Amino acid sequence: MARNKRAIPEINAGSMADIAFLLLIFYLVTTTMDTDKGINRKLPPWDENLEQDIPPIKERNIFTVLVNSNDQLLVEDEYLEISQLREKAMEFIDNNGDGSCTYCKGYKVSSSSDNPDKAVISLQNDRGTSYGMYVKVQNELVAAYEDLRDKYAEEEYGKSYRGMDAEEDKDVIKEIKGAYPQKISEAEPLNIGG
């Protein structure tokens, strides 16, 4: 009976905090916070015997963007600032020259693209172009498409395209992507003044 009455001594938990701190510091040192985000792109497949039967594209349906080794832009034979690129690209894609696009709001200029489906953006850079500039240009071109899709979604569905849920609005997203298909073609870089 006497045995049962004896109290079990309490475990000393004083160093618990030390152990926890040790673990905490370990995690602080070995892990990183940065999340992986970036611009998704798809490369064209590699083909040895290229340029065989590429269907010709009309000049007016190509929007040429050139970036030189000094990170300067030449868009459709015109010197541009990066801040103007998005607007220019949107004008080009949304031009609707042949009137077949019912939802476009373009100016129907005869020298610009027929419809969003035919419009191709051609990007060419120099080997001396900085990667930062290249990403910026890519970003603006993608943004031009996203802005147009946003506008279209706002009108048709009353909500923004960027805010849509990838799973929930799967079909809607597909439809919008079809309305403004992203066509950015990249040429092999030049080597002038690299």
Next chain:
Amino acid sequence: MAVIKKKKDKELPAVNTSALPDIVFMLLFFFMVATVMREVDLKVSVNKPQATEIQKLERKSLVTYIYAGSPRVKFQDKFGRAPRIQLNDAFATIDDLQAFVIQEREKKSEEDRPMMTMSIKADKSVKMGLISDIKLQLRKAQALKINYSSLQPKNVEALYSSEN
């Protein structure tokens, strides 16, 4: 007198620290959940470019990283300052890239292979010549899904200023 004497004798009670481990554990769990393990030791300095149209890379296991940039200061006397490629934990040359991609693809399960994404983490000052070479090698290795790793700018105006 008795009152004064009593005051002198009284000691400050010790602060109760029994809740300290709980607090620290809470912090610990926060860090365990919110962070990811550092996978490689960066040998090149990467100052990512900024972009607004960025998407999150969903499944970490499908992503393979290619780093490009100038070697860090402690490697500069050995490797110089010219931008280099880093694969896993070592410097690599452009010719190693194809083999690297194939090797990484082998590691992934059959159904995941077509979804493999190559994330290019390059410094914004790297010239496009190097990036183009990387892209060409990736195309040859049939790794066509790529992602240009970039950061969301704090304010959008900064994107258009000439310094960046």
